[in-house]
Amino acid sequence: MPRESSTRWGVGVDVGGSHVAAVVCDARGKVHRSAERKCERRGGVREWVRAIVGTVDEAVRLPEGRRVRRTVGVAFPGVLEGPTGRVVYAPNLPGWLYREAVPLLEKALRSRVRVENDANCGAWAEHRLRGKRTGPDLLYVVLGTGIGAGVVLDGQLLRGRYGTAGELGHLRVPGALSRCGCGNRGCLEAVAGGRALARRAEELARERPTSALGRLRAERGALSAWDLLRVAEQKDPMAAMERDRAGWAIGEALGGAVNLLGTTAVVVSGRLPEGAPGFWRAIVSHFESTLLPPLRPRVSLRRAEDWQLRNAVGARLLMES
Ligand SMILES: [Zn+2]
Incomplete structure (x- = not known):
């Protein structure tokens, strides 16, 4: 388990077409905890936000006295514009179109949030974790x-x-x-x-x-x-x-x-x-x-x-x- 001083712990979330996955991992990409929930593809934004918050809460639940710094990176299946992560294309999550994803999720998660296209997140992880090979x-x-x-x-x-x-x-x-x-x-x-x-x-x-x-x-x-x-x-x-x-x-x-x-x-x-x-x-x-x-x-x-x-x-x- 991480020490309290281990401030480089963070949370990553993957919003899929029908599920949400959250991980708690360190700066080297080592996953220490994860959680997953199903969500309806056609569900409303409120339903998705609830699933995201619930999955993150489940992933960060640690024994008494341990805390994970709540900076949350979110992999989103779509195209996002500007610092507020305005959703300009999300065929798999139509309810999110034109929403400002960052302020919405920062408020719900009470954390600093960065949202990025999901395939870009996957590419970055592959590069960071397997870069020596690739x-x-x-x-x-x-x-x-x-x-x-x-x-x-x-x-x-x-x-x-x-x-x-x-x-x-x-x-x-x-x-x-x-x-x-x-x-x-x-x-x-x-x-x-x-x-x-x-x-x-x-x-x-x-x-x-x-x-x-x-x-x-x-x-x-x-x-x-x-x-x-x-x-x-x-x-x-x-x-x-x-x-x-x-x-x-x-x-x-x-x-x-x-x-x-x-x-x-x-x-x-x-x-x-x-x-x-x-x-x-x-x-x-x-x-x-x-x-x-x-x-x-x-x-x-x-x-x-x-x-x-x-x-x-x-x-x-x-x-x-
Ligand atoms: Zn096309």
Whole structure:
């Protein structure tokens, strides 16, 4: 347990699409306590704030006489503007749009608060915790319901004015027309994100009710992205084609981003590729074929390890950056 003089303890919070996670960790990113709560994606701001406060309170509860300094870094799934963290884009938490996140959370948490885009937090934590392995340049990508990314160049987090630097999920996939949560059409996220793959699985199941996906849907009532990837692993040709299309699009976007940015390491986190080796192979093959040839032996692409609390840890570490 920390000593009272251990003033460098802080709290990091990850606000996901349907959950809140909080960690108490030190300035080196070592997690000493964590807590997690579920929250409705469509819940109101008040409900989310209550979940955030409850999760932080649970994480900082320490034995009598011990206290954690309440500076709170918050990883938020959206785009935030200015020192007040005005939310200008948050497709997964629509109720937060145009809210000033910092004063709202500072009042509720009675703490100093910094809010940052969640993928940027993840990238910063990966850089701080694994920098010896990855080097000073990193493209950190989160494949989940959506597709997020953060970039570290020469040891600095690349933010852009609105924290959107490296927003890989909204690169246009040639020929794609699907509507994205951002309002544009044909974004990578709208083609290869978890929500897009779930929708595609549903469409395929309806078109061919006797296929493996169709039968699974009849059993379950609804399909997820992981159902599509699992059926593809069983060598169902229709599901495998969809999986490969998504993997190729992601691989090309990653390779193109490295060609543009000059990062030497790419780290992929998130639930989507878990237990789906065929999906990962599709990503890797197109990543390598898109890279500039001289970069191929020099750039590493790997899966993140222990990434579940990474955004929350990064949010806390960014409080001191
Ligand atoms: Zn988009």
